[in-house]
Amino acid sequence: MKLISLGLAIFQFAMGELYASPTIRVLIGSNLKQVSVSGLDLVKKASGKEKVYPGQKSFTFNCAPLKKHKSLKNPLLLTKITSRTGLVSLENSKYRGSIQLVAPKSPKGCDVVNELSLETYIGSVLAKEMNPNWPIEALKAQAVAARSYAFFKIRKKRRSRPVTSNYYDLENSEKHQVNGDFFDVTFNASKAQRMTKGEVLSFKNQKLVPVFFHSKCGGKTRTPDQVWSNKVEGYESVECKFCHNNGVKDWKKVLPKKKLYSAVDRALKYHRGLRLDSGVAKFKVAPGTQDDTHIRVYDNDRLLSLKKSRVRSTLGRRYTLSNTFSVTDDASSFTVQGRGFGHGVGLCQFGALEMAKRGYTYRQILKHYFPSLELKKIY
Ligand SMILES: [Zn+2]
Secondary structure: HHHEEEEOOOOOOOOOOOOHHHHEEEEEEEOOOOEEEEEEEEEEEEEEEEEEEEEEEEEEEEOOHHHHOOOOOOEEEEEEEEOOOOOEEOOOOOEEEEEEEEEOOOOOOOEEEEEHHHHHHHHHHHHHHHHOOOOHHHHHHHHHHHHHHHHHHHHHHHOOOOOOOOOOOOEHHHHOOOOOOOOOOOHHHHHHHHEOOOOEEEOOEEEEEOEEEOOOOOOOEEOOOHOOOOOOOOOOOEEEOOOOOOOOOOEEEEEEHHHHHHHHHHHHHHOOOOOOOOOOOEEEEEOOOOOOOEEEEEEEEEEEEEEEEHHHHOOOOOOOEEEEEEEEEOOOEEEEEEEEOOOOOOHHHHHHHHHHOOOOHHHHHHHHHOOOOOOOOOO
16 A cells, blocks of 8 residues: 555645546556557657548557666656547557557656546446446445545646656556456446536545545444554544445454464564564464554564554455454464455445445435545536
8 A cells, every 4th residue: 555655645726616627647557568559540649740540550669679768857758649439449458538658767668558538537447446236326426436536646646747757647556446447337337427527525625635445344434544654634434334234244364373473573674663573482462352453462572563454464465354353362373353345444335335225325425434525526
């Protein structure tokens, strides 16, 4: 969860300020030696010149020579390809909007960026992030959360230009809460996107906030500072009575003692500059509840405390499905028992599903998980 340590500044916007419907730049490939782009009626723009290629056309770009440039002052846009049909293919995947080849600051090849309208992007993210057969009010809540997060990232990145080291706003990876390519938009996802067009959550109606979401909180959501480093205004930990019967069941994992010892050791080293020195045999975990945000361990006579999320990242998500877990010290192993799935911050998707089934609107769902945030239409 490195992105959090980049700092979550909150941007202020003037009351009533409206934005044009923005575009978003998503990194879909990095440092590629060769890039193949194809499509119908393509338009290629490079070095300020635009050329139209009627009919089917494919281009293969050799990016290997970029390696000669050790470093560039800023990322450099090399080529931008659009299609009059609105769809461009990169290898075997189709994308809406444009495909852009960019030389990054330390080029080893080309970065490939897909620029598309934020609303189109939200439709495709929704289809990936939530089952499109879920009730429409749950999908609408997710659409607002995803748009708020993406819009926050766009504003943050563009305000920091030209000093930014990247050309794009988001990476197409779990790190930024999105998956897959941008073609698979379902009817319901697109409907939820259209019905909430331009709506984001804001703090005191005037600040943009990064809105996070996860699969299942297991009974109580977490705040960003309980899981990562930064405090974000407007977040509260809320009780969730809705997700219990949906999604992953309560879970239990048995670990060899050495596995937890070395995971705690690595997390302490990375986050606090400390090392364990008791050895596995004397290493003990203090009793605690699943809802505690920290795990406490005895290392010889020292009692050390560490955020559970830190241990989760070094131990691996296979062993800790969420940040809501407790550890029991057995004779020859540790037993980790927990609830929920995912980081637990912000919108609980399975909770939203249940609320929508019971007749709550997306506004009520968002108000439940974000009681201090307001819905605002910005375009
Ligand atoms: Zn929940």
